Amino acid sequence: MRWLSDDKLNHLRSVVNDPDFSSTKYTIVKELARGGMGTVYLAEDRELNRRVAIKVLNTLEITDDVSKRMVREAQIIARLEHPGIVPVHDVGTLPDGRIFYAMKFVLGSRLDEYAAQGATLRDRLRKFQAVCDAVAFAHAHGVIHRDLKPQNIMIGSFGEVLVLDWGVAKIFQPQIDADFRRSICENRRQSAAEETLDGTVIGTRHYMAPEQARGEIEQLDERTDIYALGAVLFFLLKDQSKISKAARGICAKAMAEAKESRYSSASELSADVGRLLDAEPVSAYRESAVERVSRWVNKNRFLVLLVLAYLLMRIFFIFTTRP
Secondary structure, eight states: OOOOOHHHHHHHHHHHHSOOOTTSSEEEEEEEEEOSSEEEEEEEETTTTEEEEEEEEOGGGOOHHHHHHHHHHHHHHHHOOOTTBOOEEEEEEOTTSOEEEEEEOOOEEEHHHHHHTTOOHHHHHHHHHHHHHHHHHHHHTTEEOSOOOGGGEEEETTSOEEEOOOTTOEEOOTTSOHHHHHHHOSOGGGOTTTSOOTTOOOSOTTTSOHHHHTTOGGGOSHHHHHHHHHHHHHHHHTTSSOOOHHHHHHHHHHTOSSGGGSOSSHHHHHHHHHHHHTTOOOTTOOOOHHHHHHHHHHHTHHHHHHHHHHHHHHHHHHHHTOO
């Protein structure tokens, strides 16, 4: 009896696990990323002659609940039509029963990689505001992301900002339009994937709000994402030489222990970051009189230098024209 080598066994496993797209219009190019629930591949759409990213349910995870969660993720993304959210082009089922969906392929860097490439503080904050805009749009449609972090944010080759991985997103507004809710799940009681049981912790450490880390599913709302946005902002600031008190104040307010103390919306957080960029007072930090003067001087540095230059010229003229 001959035993197979480890290399051959690994090859056989990969062949078994590789998705069969022979009955679709897609040709797999290569694997891009692998997670607990699904694997993302780069693929060619033969009909439209374009590259797409395809997320496929992992072989070992085929259960009704996981399949429904995968379809639900595609439906949520498809309904959130925003420049900062990757659009879904197609959804289907492979011959082996695995769910897949095709989405726009974005060539670029993750936010953590982008920051590591030496992006300036101003660029980082502008990109962060774009993330806030996309999240605010999702919140307006009754959806919270629940796993916002630098690794789930992509900076495209043209500087576009895209929020990825809505696999654990949650519908949190009971007044959300009925058509959207029906399109995601015909009946909430039919799918355990629609809502997670209370006590289940979903998210990423260091980016989870306290109520999320405690598994208080029913307590999650848009302010849960606000906490994660605050953690993302702190990530973008922490390797700078000095974090201003105003910037620290914004992070502290976004990441407050009690969600009632956080920003009420992603737009409100973005607005405070905008004021920080424009050297205006932010709502999250109360300045002293000295700090207000210092900020005004920094903001109007050119004007201050111009006035000083004029005064020095006047003084020089007075002393040089004395008899």
